[in-house]
Amino acid sequence: DTGVSQDPRHKITKRGQNVTFRCDPISEHNRLYWYRQTLGQGPEFLTYFQNEAQLEKSRLLSDRFSAERPKGSFSTLEIQRTEQGDSAMYLCASSLDSSGRSEQFFGPGTRLTVL
Amino acid sequence: DAKTTQPPSMDCAEGRAANLPCNHSTISGNEYVYWYRQIHSQGPQYIIHGLKNNETNEMASLIITEDRKSSTLILPHATLRDTAVYYCIVSLHGSSNTGKLIFGQGTTLQVKP
Numbered sequence: 001d002t003g004v005s006q007d008p009r010h011k012i013t014k015r016g017q018n019v020t021f022r023c024d025p026i027s028e029h030n031r032l033y034w035y036r037q038t039l040g041q042g043p044e045f046l047t048y049f050q051n052e053a054q055l056e057k058s059r060l061l062s063d064r065f066s067a068e069r070p071k072g073s074f075s076t077l078e079i080q081r082t083e084q085g086d087s088a089m090y091l092c093a094s095s096l097d098s099s100g101r102s103e104q105f106f107g108p109g110t111r112l113t114v115l
Numbered sequence: 116d117a118k119t120t121q122p123p124s125m126d127c128a129e130g131r132a133a134n135l136p137c138n139h140s141t142i143s144g145n146e147y148v149y150w151y152r153q154i155h156s157q158g159p160q161y162i163i164h165g166l167k168n169n170e171t172n173e174m175a176s177l178i179i180t181e182d183r184k185s186s187t188l189i190l191p192h193a194t195l196r197d198t199a200v201y202y203c204i205v206s207l208h209g210s211s212n213t214g215k216l217i218f219g220q221g222t223t224l225q226v227k228p
Contacts (some may be wrong), residue, residue, distance in 0.1 A: 002158070033215060042218030043159065044204060056213050091158050095214060103149075106158030112209065 006092050011098035012113045013082055020078045026092030032075050034067055035091040043091055082114045103112045119203045121222045129228050133190040137203030140184040146207055148179060150188045152199040193226045
Protein backbone atom coordinates (compact mmCIF):
# COMPACT_ATOMS: atom_id res chain seq x y z
CA ASP A 1 0.00 0.00 0.00
CA THR A 2 1.61 3.24 -1.18
CA GLY A 3 -0.87 5.53 0.57
CA VAL A 4 -2.54 6.54 -2.69
CA SER A 5 -6.08 5.20 -3.01
CA GLN A 6 -8.39 5.03 -5.99
CA ASP A 7 -12.08 4.37 -6.17
CA PRO A 8 -13.65 2.36 -7.64
CA ARG A 9 -11.15 -0.39 -8.37
CA HIS A 10 -13.29 -1.73 -11.20
CA LYS A 11 -15.98 -0.13 -13.32
CA ILE A 12 -18.06 -1.74 -16.03
CA THR A 13 -20.21 0.60 -18.06
CA LYS A 14 -22.09 0.71 -21.31
CA ARG A 15 -20.97 2.77 -24.26
CA GLY A 16 -22.27 6.31 -24.04
CA GLN A 17 -22.46 6.46 -20.26
CA ASN A 18 -20.48 8.87 -18.11
CA VAL A 19 -18.06 7.61 -15.46
CA THR A 20 -16.13 9.34 -12.70
CA PHE A 21 -13.07 8.08 -10.87
CA ARG A 22 -11.61 9.39 -7.65
CA CYS A 23 -8.02 9.54 -6.45
CA ASP A 24 -6.87 10.33 -2.92
CA PRO A 25 -3.15 11.10 -2.92
CA ILE A 26 -0.77 11.02 0.01
CA SER A 27 -1.93 13.97 2.10
CA GLU A 28 1.10 16.24 1.92
CA HIS A 29 1.80 15.60 -1.77
CA ASN A 30 1.19 18.66 -3.89
CA ARG A 31 1.66 17.03 -7.29
CA LEU A 32 -0.91 14.67 -8.75
CA TYR A 33 -0.84 12.78 -12.03
CA TRP A 34 -3.27 10.70 -14.04
CA TYR A 35 -2.08 8.00 -16.43
CA ARG A 36 -3.87 5.49 -18.63
CA GLN A 37 -2.62 1.98 -19.35
CA THR A 38 -3.96 -0.38 -21.98
CA LEU A 39 -3.20 -4.07 -22.09
CA GLY A 40 0.43 -4.85 -22.85
CA GLN A 41 1.51 -1.21 -22.89
CA GLY A 42 3.26 1.03 -20.41
CA PRO A 43 1.25 3.77 -18.69
CA GLU A 44 0.62 6.94 -20.71
CA PHE A 45 0.54 10.37 -19.13
CA LEU A 46 -2.85 12.11 -19.20
CA THR A 47 -2.68 15.15 -16.97
CA TYR A 48 -0.87 16.81 -14.07
CA PHE A 49 -1.92 19.01 -11.16
CA GLN A 50 0.20 21.11 -8.88
CA ASN A 51 -2.03 21.77 -5.90
CA GLU A 52 -5.41 22.68 -7.45
CA ALA A 53 -4.00 23.96 -10.75
CA GLN A 54 -4.10 21.70 -13.79
CA LEU A 55 -0.82 22.58 -15.45
CA GLU A 56 -0.49 20.07 -18.25
CA LYS A 57 -2.82 17.94 -20.35
CA SER A 58 -1.80 15.30 -22.85
CA ARG A 59 -3.18 15.21 -26.38
CA LEU A 60 -4.68 11.89 -25.25
CA LEU A 61 -7.07 13.83 -23.04
CA SER A 62 -9.89 14.47 -25.48
CA ASP A 63 -12.69 16.90 -24.74
CA ARG A 64 -14.72 14.00 -23.34
CA PHE A 65 -12.25 13.80 -20.46
CA SER A 66 -12.12 16.27 -17.60
CA ALA A 67 -10.10 16.23 -14.43
CA GLU A 68 -10.33 18.35 -11.31
CA ARG A 69 -8.54 18.76 -8.04
CA PRO A 70 -10.77 21.30 -6.34
CA LYS A 71 -9.00 21.85 -3.03
CA GLY A 72 -5.61 20.56 -3.94
CA SER A 73 -6.31 17.28 -2.21
CA PHE A 74 -8.33 14.52 -3.92
CA SER A 75 -8.84 14.49 -7.67
CA THR A 76 -11.56 13.24 -9.99
CA LEU A 77 -11.34 12.10 -13.59
CA GLU A 78 -14.58 12.09 -15.55
CA ILE A 79 -15.14 10.50 -18.93
CA GLN A 80 -18.27 11.54 -20.76
CA ARG A 81 -19.97 9.48 -23.47
CA THR A 82 -17.63 6.54 -22.96
CA GLU A 83 -16.37 4.60 -25.97
CA GLN A 84 -15.00 1.08 -26.14
CA GLY A 85 -11.56 2.53 -26.77
CA ASP A 86 -11.66 4.08 -23.30
CA SER A 87 -11.35 0.63 -21.76
CA ALA A 88 -8.11 0.72 -19.81
CA MET A 89 -6.55 0.94 -16.38
CA TYR A 90 -6.58 4.51 -15.07
CA LEU A 91 -3.74 5.17 -12.66
CA CYS A 92 -3.25 8.04 -10.27
CA ALA A 93 0.09 9.02 -8.77
CA SER A 94 1.26 11.70 -6.39
CA SER A 95 4.57 13.21 -5.42
CA LEU A 96 6.01 15.78 -3.06
CA ASP A 97 7.68 18.39 -5.18
CA SER A 98 10.91 19.74 -3.87
CA SER A 99 12.94 20.01 -7.01
CA GLY A 100 10.69 18.40 -9.57
CA ARG A 101 11.79 14.88 -8.76
CA SER A 102 9.92 12.12 -10.53
CA GLU A 103 9.57 9.78 -7.56
CA GLN A 104 5.88 9.13 -7.79
CA PHE A 105 3.66 6.95 -5.66
CA PHE A 106 0.99 5.15 -7.63
CA GLY A 107 -2.41 3.99 -6.59
CA PRO A 108 -3.77 0.54 -7.47
CA GLY A 109 -5.68 1.90 -10.46
CA THR A 110 -9.27 1.81 -11.66
CA ARG A 111 -9.95 -0.73 -14.38
CA LEU A 112 -12.61 0.52 -16.78
CA THR A 113 -14.45 -1.80 -19.13
CA VAL A 114 -16.77 -0.22 -21.68
CA LEU A 115 -19.23 -2.67 -23.22
CA ASP B 116 7.92 8.66 -27.26
CA ALA B 117 10.08 7.00 -24.66
CA LYS B 118 13.74 7.95 -24.80
CA THR B 119 14.92 4.56 -23.61
CA THR B 120 15.36 1.12 -25.12
CA GLN B 121 15.06 -2.08 -23.11
CA PRO B 122 14.97 -5.76 -24.00
CA PRO B 123 11.38 -7.00 -24.00
CA SER B 124 11.99 -9.93 -21.67
CA MET B 125 14.57 -11.60 -19.45
CA ASP B 126 14.73 -14.64 -17.21
CA CYS B 127 16.60 -14.98 -13.95
CA ALA B 128 17.06 -17.86 -11.54
CA GLU B 129 15.79 -17.33 -8.02
CA GLY B 130 18.58 -16.22 -5.69
CA ARG B 131 20.79 -15.00 -8.50
CA ALA B 132 21.43 -11.39 -9.46
CA ALA B 133 19.16 -9.92 -12.11
CA ASN B 134 20.87 -7.38 -14.36
CA LEU B 135 18.45 -5.32 -16.43
CA PRO B 136 20.00 -3.13 -19.14
CA CYS B 137 18.69 0.14 -20.52
CA ASN B 138 19.91 2.24 -23.41
CA HIS B 139 19.36 6.01 -23.26
CA SER B 140 21.84 7.26 -25.82
CA THR B 141 20.08 10.62 -26.32
CA ILE B 142 19.96 11.52 -22.63
CA SER B 143 20.70 15.18 -21.92
CA GLY B 144 23.06 16.38 -19.24
CA ASN B 145 20.38 17.28 -16.72
CA GLU B 146 18.14 14.26 -17.18
CA TYR B 147 18.00 11.63 -14.48
CA VAL B 148 17.57 7.89 -14.99
CA TYR B 149 14.62 6.41 -13.11
CA TRP B 150 13.58 2.80 -12.68
CA TYR B 151 10.07 1.68 -11.83
CA ARG B 152 8.53 -1.76 -11.79
CA GLN B 153 4.99 -2.98 -12.15
CA ILE B 154 3.86 -6.23 -10.68
CA HIS B 155 0.86 -7.74 -12.41
CA SER B 156 -2.38 -5.84 -11.77
CA GLN B 157 -0.73 -3.26 -9.51
CA GLY B 158 0.37 0.33 -10.02
CA PRO B 159 4.03 1.02 -10.86
CA GLN B 160 6.46 1.15 -7.96
CA TYR B 161 9.46 3.47 -7.76
CA ILE B 162 12.76 1.60 -7.38
CA ILE B 163 15.70 3.97 -7.72
CA HIS B 164 17.07 6.90 -9.68
CA GLY B 165 20.43 8.51 -10.44
CA LEU B 166 22.19 11.18 -12.47
CA LYS B 167 25.71 9.98 -13.09
CA ASN B 168 26.97 8.23 -9.98
CA ASN B 169 26.10 4.70 -9.09
CA GLU B 170 23.30 4.45 -6.58
CA THR B 171 22.19 1.76 -4.15
CA ASN B 172 19.18 1.42 -1.90
CA GLU B 173 17.44 -1.40 -0.11
CA MET B 174 15.80 -2.62 -3.30
CA ALA B 175 18.45 -2.39 -5.98
CA SER B 176 21.62 -0.88 -7.38
CA LEU B 177 21.84 1.41 -10.39
CA ILE B 178 24.98 1.48 -12.49
CA ILE B 179 25.23 4.33 -15.02
CA THR B 180 28.01 4.28 -17.60
CA GLU B 181 30.45 7.13 -17.63
CA ASP B 182 29.06 8.52 -20.88
CA ARG B 183 25.54 8.15 -19.38
CA LYS B 184 24.26 6.50 -22.55
CA SER B 185 23.24 3.33 -20.78
CA SER B 186 22.53 1.94 -17.34
CA THR B 187 21.91 -1.34 -15.56
CA LEU B 188 19.52 -2.06 -12.75
CA ILE B 189 20.77 -4.82 -10.48
CA LEU B 190 18.55 -6.84 -8.18
CA PRO B 191 21.21 -8.60 -6.11
CA HIS B 192 19.24 -11.68 -5.04
CA ALA B 193 16.13 -12.03 -7.14
CA THR B 194 13.07 -13.67 -5.60
CA LEU B 195 9.86 -14.88 -7.20
CA ARG B 196 8.21 -11.67 -5.98
CA ASP B 197 10.53 -9.66 -8.22
CA THR B 198 8.74 -11.02 -11.30
CA ALA B 199 7.42 -7.83 -12.90
CA VAL B 200 7.73 -5.40 -15.79
CA TYR B 201 10.67 -3.07 -15.22
CA TYR B 202 10.63 0.39 -16.76
CA CYS B 203 13.65 2.60 -17.35
CA ILE B 204 12.71 6.28 -17.73
CA VAL B 205 14.66 9.50 -18.16
CA SER B 206 13.28 12.62 -16.57
CA LEU B 207 14.24 16.20 -15.87
CA HIS B 208 14.35 17.66 -12.40
CA GLY B 209 13.58 21.23 -11.47
CA SER B 210 10.52 22.91 -10.00
CA SER B 211 9.51 24.16 -13.44
CA ASN B 212 9.26 20.62 -14.75
CA THR B 213 6.13 18.57 -14.33
CA GLY B 214 7.97 15.40 -13.42
CA LYS B 215 5.65 13.40 -15.69
CA LEU B 216 6.89 9.94 -16.56
CA ILE B 217 7.14 8.72 -20.15
CA PHE B 218 6.98 4.94 -20.01
CA GLY B 219 8.21 2.65 -22.76
CA GLN B 220 7.43 -1.03 -23.13
CA GLY B 221 9.74 -2.08 -20.32
CA THR B 222 11.40 -5.42 -19.68
CA THR B 223 9.36 -8.32 -18.38
CA LEU B 224 11.54 -10.08 -15.84
CA GLN B 225 10.58 -13.64 -15.04
CA VAL B 226 12.26 -15.04 -11.94
CA LYS B 227 12.24 -18.83 -12.04
CA PRO B 228 12.63 -21.29 -9.14
